[in-house]
Amino acid sequence: MGRLTGGDPSLLRRINSAVVLHALRGADFPTFTDLTRITGLSRPTVEGVIEGLMVAGLVVEDAPEEDGETRRQGRPARRFRFRAEAGHLLGIEIGPHRVAAMLSGLDGRIIGAGSREVTETAPADERLDRVRTTVADLLRRAGVARSSLRAVGVGSPGIVEADGTVRLGTALPEWTGLALGERLRRSFRCPVLVENDANAAAVAEHWKGAATDSDDIVFVLAGLSPGAGSLIGGRLHRGYGGAAGEIGALHLLGRGATPETLLSTTDQPLHALDEPAVAQVFADAKRGDAQARAAMERFIERLVHDVAALVLALDPELVVIGGWAAGLEDVLEPLRGELARFCLRPPRVALSLLGDSAVATGALRLALDHVEEQLFAVEGTVTARR
Structure with missing residues (x-):
């Protein structure tokens, strides 16, 4: 498409089409009169936009079922809907x-x-x-x-x-x-x-999960190699090279043992992708196994410190814990306590509402x-x- 200027009629058509489409998506079978009121556009403009959107397949004339009384009152107003199936x-x-x-x-x-x-x-x-x-x-x-x-x-x-x-x-x-x-x-x-x-x-938690009412959030994808995503002002923050939130690398900064070693109950570290082994350690800990409990506490302490470092840098309103740790209530209280120690205004902490579909x-x-x-x-x- 060529360069558009402020007086270009094709630009005005795009503006008006966008406004009408927004109105259609937010209304229930609106009429021309409804769309004129919602958008502030003139009726001829709305009619022209609707015609073009119908040709493009994005809008269809449609209406809910009407009863006999409504039909006897005369010809009903034309109603339209956005074609989500387009x-x-x-x-x-x-x-x-x-x-x-x-x-x-x-x-x-x-x-x-x-x-x-x-x-x-x-x-x-x-x-x-x-x-x-x-x-x-x-x-x-x-x-x-x-x-x-x-x-x-x-x-x-x-x-x-x-x-x-x-x-x-x-x-x-x-x-x-x-x-x-x-x-x-x-x-x-x-x-x-x-x-x-x-x-x-x-992004998912902000759309349909635990963060729908917050625009400044940190989501922690917990695991043996944890990662994090963050939204600042409702916008995804990727960082200059796309590596923002890679808290799984913090152990490289002189932190000593890797998470795989911290969560192991033997002399051998766990495999970073061995989720059944991880689940077994947490299950054993909940049953009272002393070695498993100690391993779980070591791992949670490291995860909490990693998340706290990110929170101190970004100052979010909310931290959401997801991944396989989303069902581990033991993560929440240590994290809240650690954040309360270091943060001027500690963020809220919640578990993911989306689980493995996030x-x-x-x-x-x-x-x-x-x-x-x-x-x-x-x-x-x-x-x-x-």
């Missing part, structure tokens, strides 16, 4: 032990989900094949054509570049240096947005954000013209 979005999680996908319409309402297990030792090609199989099965079950996809969001472990390349990814085999975005774009004829998994989970949900939200930027790109920057 396109679809995917959110994908790629993890050590499974891949998962969520499907929604253009309104972000989830209409299907699926997941498949994968071994932690699976090479990159096998893991990506599992992603494609999971997506194909989900689309088939939902009756959605691949060509209907408008955007795909992906949450992955590792430090992710803007183009979707994993600059460093130690959690998965063959992941460091993987051109993940490029590889996945071969499977979809739409934009593919790749994000760090903790960042995606932070990463895929956040990836879906990233896809929705991308589509909304296209549909409503000018909204909020220029006032609509009558």
